[in-house]
Amino acid sequence: MKLLVGKGGHSFELIPFQCRVIEGIESSREEATLSANITIDEFALLALKSHITHDPHNLLATSWSTSVSVCNWIGVTCGSRHHRVIALNLSSMDLTGTIPSQLANLSFLGWLDIHNNSFHGSLPTELTNLHRLKYLNFGSNSFTGVIPSTLGNLSKLERLVLHSNDFKGQIPITIGNLSNLEQLYLDYNSFSGYLESKIFDSLSNLQELRLDGNQISGSIPSSLYKCKELRYISLWNNSMEGSIPIEIGNLTMLQSLYLGYNNFKGEIPSVIGNLTSLKHIGLSHNNFSGEISSNIKNLISLEYIDLSNNTLTGEIPSIVGNLTSLERIYLSKNNLKGSIPYSIFNISSLQEISLGYNNLFGYFSSDMFDYLPRLHYLNLEYCQLSGRVPMSLFKNKELNFLFLDSNNLEGIVPVEISNLTSLKYVSIEDNYLSGKLNNSSCFNDVLKT
Secondary structure: OEEEEOHHHOEEEEOHHHHHHHHHHHHHHHHHHHHHHHHHHHHHHHHHHHOEEEOOOOHHHHHOOOOOOHHHOOOEEEOOOOOOEEEEEOOOOOOEEOOOHHHHHOOOOOEEEOOOOEEEEOOOHHHHHOOOOOEEEOOOOEEEEOOOHHHHHOOOOOEEEOOOOEEEEOOOHHHHHOOOOOEEEOOOOEEEEEOOHHHHOOOOOOOEEEOOOOEEEEOOOHHHHHOOOOOEEEOOOOEEEEOOOHHHHHOOOOOEEEOOOOEEEEEOOHHHHHOOOOOEEEOOOOEEEEEOOHHHHHOOOOOEEEOOOOEEEOOOOHHHHHOOOOOEEEOOOOOOEEEOOHHHHHOOOOOEEEOOOOEEEEEOOOOOOOOOOOOOEEEOOOOOEEEOOOHHHHHOOOOOEEEOOOOEEEEEOOHHHHHOOOOOEEEOOOOEEEOOOOOOOOEOOOOOO
């Protein structure tokens, strides 16, 4: 029995039948509300379907039918509580089309992924209505136009992925309103202009920033160094300039830093040696000058370093040999001088070494390559190396590319070089060697006598 209180404070009891009738009415109302809400979602998705002009695998044509519950449509996930669409994943379906404004009616949507298709056109400003959205991935499509500034209203957004499209204009300052943002992928578009300093003022949770392959100019905003959770920064291949300030030393969690192919200048700050979590650093094709700091010894996790094509001077620090995790080192085309530190050749993890086109010198010892079993790329061109080509080099069964030209090597070309079946290209001309390489398309003739 249920006890209800009526007008005037009088109470009365309901018999079980009456309880069932009232509960049935309440349940019917809930079902009607749920039905109405899922219909809103259905209409939104059908609007998207109508904007698909090419569906080569008939994925939506066969699955997205009104005779089937929306929650059973391919790529659609509904929540168990409200029975509303909470996730839409149409990635890598070879779809072509545009995004309708009605898609913004999916008000419970938390995950939206359509990457690796051929969607085109501009992004509707109505997407700002997706206030529950945490993940947005429109990468690898053909979108054009500017990023709507209203995307900055998606306050719960944690990942914004728009790479590999053709977005233009300046990156909107409103991106800085996304205080929960952890990943920002805007690489490989046509963004231009400079980065507003305010963009990074409130992005305290940002972990990954990918802006490479654009046309961004100006200097790195100082506010970027407030983002102390950053693990990954790539500004590679833009038109940026200025120097790297010492504040970069604040980013102690940084693991990857790519600033290559820009117009940066000045010295590489020694505080980079404080970034002990750093695994990858790429600063090639800039105008960096000065010496390589001995603080590099602190980068014990370093696997990749590319400082090539700059104007660095001084000697290669011998303590580079202490970087026992190093796999790739590129220092070619600078103004480095002095002897090549033999400690480099004790790093057994090394796979690629490129030191050519500097003012270096050295002598090949017979055991120089005994400890490099994984070496597959060696470039020591124009290094004033003397001595004989060491036999230990030919123990490297994984060696693919060998560049020793324009040195002072002497003796006979070792016949063992022909036993390196993995070798794709070898260039050792312009030395004082005698003999000839095995007749193979990958071998250049030697000779400077």
